Amino acid sequence: MTEMLIIDLSKCNGCGLCVEVCMCQKLVLVDNVVKIRSKIECRQCMRWCTMCEMVCPTGAIQCPFEVVTEE
């Protein structure tokens, strides 16, 4: 299953910057808190751009990476 990005609702201040920068439009603001629109893989994103994590002023959104070794 594709790892989803992590949202810490306690830190989210509803600024909506992550929604604005998301190229896949997977993020949406609901009741002033960011939510992931769908768990289905976005076919437009070949990789995580991590722009949402970059612009978030509170660190509420995180894009975690697994580190693996190629066999």
Place this chain on the structure above:
Amino acid sequence: MSYTLPNNPEAGIILDDMSVEVELLQSSTYFSGLSSKELDSIRKYIFEKTVARGEIILFEGEPARAVHFVISGVVKVFKTSADGKEQILYLARAGDSFNDVPVFDGGLSLASAEALTQVVLYGMEKGDMEARLREHQKLAENVLQVLSQRIEQIVSLVEDLSFRRVTGRVAKILLENAEDTSGQQPKLTQQQMAAMAGTAREMIGRSLKLLEDEGKVRLERNRIVIRDKEALREIAGVGT
């Protein structure tokens, strides 16, 4: 009444005295601590501009006409190399400014600026800014503080870029956090890697891209795949 600046059709709109919000002006570090009277006298020299996401606000190398203040949104300030590689210098958020240095030294813009989101900017033309600095000591003190912090930021970036320290540290972090024999797969964000490496987040993205371009790793959606462990060890400066 609103009108565009002469000889600068890109400048936006100069608002009348009632439109530039004093509160928003005060949110900018430049104007912090100025009295209402001072802000009242300053705001007629301010222009406002709204920029759409993805729009380039200014290009590296063009004549620097105005200092910009971010009122809302996020602006990416970056340099581009001859072969198209991009280095983010910093993100300017609400309260921050950009294009200060070239305006004060009368040169060309040192970096480009792109709106990452819809952005509302205030700005002041070079000549107006110089006159206001002479009139308001507090403004001059604030500018000094902003520029000092900017220098510290840039020096730190230069240090990291010059000595390849960050890439070496990132390589070490990747090696230490790769899946182990227990099947545990620790996950890291770029923010965490930045904290571990003692650098800015912007440097992590650059280091990962560099390692990928050199074929040492491959970046996938939510995975960093180590392709050449020995090479990473060498870059990290650790034994085999």
